[in-house]
Amino acid sequence: MPPTITTALMIAASVAGGLAPASQAPTTMTAAVAGPNLRACYDGKCKLTLTKRATFRVSSRFGLTRLTITFNSQSVRVRGTGPGVMSEALLGEGTSGSVNNIGIRVVSVSSSKAVLRLSPVRR
Template sequence: MHRKAITALTLAAALVVTPALAATPATAAAKPNLRACYDGKCKFTFTKPVKFRVAKKYDLDGYVHVAKEWSDMLGQDVVAVWSGGSTAYSGVGTSGGINKLDFRVLSITDQGATIRFIG
């Protein structure tokens, strides 16, 4: 009697948990909408290096590149933002900028990072 109850509970728990686990990879693999960054104001999470176009008012070469990189000097991951000859590196909770385009690093994880461009 107890064995049947435990088996039923285990099966019910597996059925409830499985859809949530199956949905996680699809959400994590979703690409950020980088077209929204054209005006220099957006927030996104990335898991691999990205590039996007920005308005000419920022005096950049048209594209901005963003990547997570290891900093030997700091001994931790940082976010690198560059365009043409301008590059800025920032860690979690710090701000940076290239030419007239400012940003703030919100988080860095093993999988990627979240950044907010504030124009």
């Protein structure tokens, strides 16, 4: 082979050898891009860190089938809906409330993030 092609192949091989295959790429990027595990909240017990509006299903044992959570820099709005029912709570940072039988605690809220704890209300 002419020297320029050999040199180009050697350079390409050294560059390619320095890259990890996609299967060995760090998983932290995937985890950082992935949103919260909303399915974990189906049983009414979870901790959520939200960066945008979220809607997810919950067990009908709470008298609801779906929660929608929105927030701004001052408050978090949790709306629960189901067949023929709607319940809503508007909460500030550090406060607690409930939507039907799901308790909500606002751990923190800002314009870009809300951290909540959900737990079943014991009766």
